[in-house]
Amino acid sequence: MHFSNRHTIPGMIAFSRLVLSVTLGLFLALPPLVQEVQASSRDAALAKQHMISAANPHASRAGLLMLRAGGSAVDAAIAAELVLSLVEPQSSGIGGGAFMLHYQASDRSLQAYDGRETAPAAATPELFLQADGSPMPFWDAVVGGRAVGTPGLFRMMELAHTEHGRLPWAQLFEPAIELAEEGFKVSPRLHRLISVDPYLKTYRNARDYFYTAEGEALPVGTLLRNKPFADVLRAVAEQGASAFYEGAIAQDIVEAVRTVPEKPGLLALDDLKNYQARSRKMLCVSYRDWEICGMPPPTSGGVAVLQTMKMLEQFELSDLPPDSAELTHLIAEASRLAFADRNRYLADTDFVSVPVEALLDPAYLARRASLIQTDKSLGKAEPGLPEAELAQTLLQTEPPSTTHLSVVDQWGNAVSMTASVENAFGSRVMVNGFLLNNQLTDFSFRPFDDRGQAVANAVAPGKRPRSSMSPTLVLNRDKELVMAIGSPGGSRIIGFVIKTLVASLDLDMDMQAAIEWPHRLNRNGKTDLEAGTSAEKLKVSLEKRGHEIDVRAMVSGLHGIRVRGQNHLEGGADPRREGIALGD
Template sequence: MPSCSFASPDRPRFAVPARLRSSLRPRPLMALAFAAALSGLAGCATPPEETAAAAQQPRHMVAAANPLAAEAGMAMLRKGGSAVDAAIATALVLGLVEPQSSGIGGGAFLLHYAAGDRSVSAYDGRESAPREAGEDLFLKADGEPMAFWDAVVGGRSVGTPGLLRMLEMAHQEHGRLPWADLLAPAIALADEGFAVSPRLNGLIAGDRFLKRYPETAAYFHDGQGQALAVGTRLRNQAYADTLRAVADGGADAFYKGQIAIDLVQRVRAAADNPGFLSYADMATYEAKKRAPLCAPYRQWQVCGMPPPTSGGVAVLQILSLLETSDLAALTPASPEAIHLVAEASRLAFADRNRFLADSDFVDVPVDALLDRAYLQGRAALISPQRSLGKAEPGLPAQQAHSPQQLNSPSTSHLSVVDADGNAVSMTASIESAFGARMMSGGFLLNNELTDFSFRPSVDGQPVANRVQAGKRPRSSMSPTLVLDRQGRFVMAIGSPGGSRIIGYTAKAVIGALDWNLSMQEAIDLPNFVNRNGATDLEEGRGLEGAAQALEALGHEVNLRGLTSGLHGIRLTEAGLEGGADPRREGVVLSE
């Protein structure tokens, strides 16, 4: 009798985490059909003793950063919607209830897995630089870069939003439900209002720029100028009106017409820091479908996004560099394991910071960076006994190093699997928390242009990630899909967190694949990140002993808050299991 599992034979069976069980409403026949379809073994007999257990497994699942957003996605799945349908509904509610992180004023990257032909598609909705923007966008009159926050707040940092164009493209190819149906939950919630969450309250209270512009100040504060209290019902009629227009007219209603005119006017008239976005930039913006990056990792195939994000290349490099290491023999998050992952990350970030940028504008040697022989040579630099310190890029370079910019607690990741086994891994962002601190049409505007290098050249060499008109700034967003070697879905995962996204995502992948942890356990692991400098360890998670051991190996170590927002879904022998990052307000919902 053929096996009904495509997990490795020695992988233990995992129960659905306790935090999810209360949300499961089993549909026995559909659950069994779903398990058969995903395994690709529709004719495989199910042993009687497994029938009852299989009948309890969810047939579809949403993992997202807010319960209201996850419920919007589930509503689409209940109606027979696809993973893309659910992702769209989820994302548009996230833009309302978690506005500091993502929304239609920003952009996103989306990976889609089609169960029918086992194919992966990559959708790029990254913001682009205005056509009036030059390499000197963030340079002062004396030629020195602006201070970071001086550049962020106001219109100068606003790029052409890409989220809605990208979602519309994905829907045209993979959607089932009418477009307007997908916007209905966000419209209703904006009309009725939602309760301000503890996280939103805390971020409002801690932001020193939210009162810079009248619309933003009025929306996020009460009549006494205080941050909206937890539980305050917040309505957003302007957002509801914007989405009604988009529901009726598609993305064109956003990119052409009054919504675009108002947005551009707000950017160009920003007090103290006007921007260069034009109506022509809005009207001509195009989302792009790109070839995903997929590479083998042990018995799996891992897929990520190509440039302009650096996340796909960097995560794949980290994993490939670790293939010769027996991670499975190491204790999860032990000093020995952290050391190896940190060293691989040093090497990946050395390449990232030199070469990664928008490949439509600069030559990004993606094939060379992911070449197996190249990575084997780089892996030989990793010693179990000693840190290699500051790593250098491994390829000849014609571009200068691009330094890290500051990071803030923004961005949002969601994962979805529908009843047919299709999956979405999507990361969306407005960059900094609350973006440019400006609102138009009920939504916050991004500050994604500050993801460009402020210096266009260093020592006479151009920086790959310099500002250029129409160019998309380098990102670290790392939506990731894991398949088995037969192309069957295994996992969807990703995280917010600035350039640390790469480390957070790699940790979760390693936790699930190498350490056989459940999805939730892999997400719960303490975070540890190296960006070719100090090794950051998540404070308050029992890593103090690891810090001392790593310092003995030559690491500079920082214990600090590392607020990931990992949301993942994994298919195991026992069925779908999900994980939501306890560091934020996310949940997993399933039926």
């Protein structure tokens, strides 16, 4: 397959290789002296055949094993995510959900897979209201069983594997099972998050797993084994996803949710048994010489990213210096307008009429872009009017506990997948070695706004809460793959992906440099600039344009792959986390 190469790589990118020394039998099974590509600061990882970029080295290695065994991008993504469920439990896992975008090289087709959690059948719009009708305090809702939605990850991965897998289903589980039984070392990041979490140790199973007998967070380097998790994986490997959604495992999940002291949830056996992953049509818009494609609702990420990029198309961004106030201002203003629409319209399209086509209409977005002034901020942007019928939503807090991985296989197929348990460590309810999500807090707590209008993102039985996850694919005009990218980060995910697309497509940075480019984003409020970076220097200039500035740390987890030409894959992994890009 031929890939067009619109740009040449600026400068010489180091093609660094190293032999990884590992102790697990799983990784010792690799051929001797096999070399792997590792992303390092300011150097993109390069490969000719296949590549994976994921949020933890164990996960990237597991995915690479599948690619070397002749597996597809979907096979590698599943193997990597199962390992992430074990080694990065604060971010994603089998007790949560995911969105996956798939590119099929043979016919250049696109498919989106929706494994978002759903509200229990017994849930009502008043789920998060107190006795006086006021919304519950956020943290009261997060922790415990009330916020647990029906997990969707296994059903989604099984659906994608049925359609695009090449290796046997059970083979994809082998790395995670072996790592769970042999043990993995607690990383500095996992230790830090365990140490600062005030709720995790209040639940016995989580306390016994993550803390010492004295109640201290497990030290960095502690060998952590998880046999119950391995047992769950072995059952699903042998029997399929139904082993998770029916029978003993499902009963354990429901019992754990419904018996939480003071904060029991509503999840029932039928909720698990009846869960279905969805195959959805991907959303795409043209952008200069490319086509950018994202996930449709229930996530708001796809629409918001595509809206912002289409508005930015009205400006010649490549003429602007990368760290200029002018460029940052345009990104912030376009994002501001997109978030105004996001907060008004986006919700689960299976339950609410969302004007997606109108929101992405080029003429509508051109009118929206015309509101942007190059020397003055809009301030608080109002939503547009793509349709007469409006549905008000409320901006809901979305703490950044999510993960993203990107894969390209030897046939040119690609996966961009973002998975989550919502808050760090989800609901903190742990069962059979894995944590359950708290995704129901992504719903708006209030079913009606102050004017009595129905809220589009209100709780409803079987409904999927709105998300900001933004897995993204970029194609050229011949429908050939150019990029797979995405990130964790709550509602800031949208801004992380946008700035990386601009850095790569408009500024021609390599994949690693685009990921490392300092964050600058706006969610229709303050303009956030990444602390400790060159973006900080833009504060005064942007304030003169009317921006209210918040300089802050922003821990993204961008993981992407750029196709630069035939047999030329360029990978990047976010140094703000502990991920790595590997390939051959």
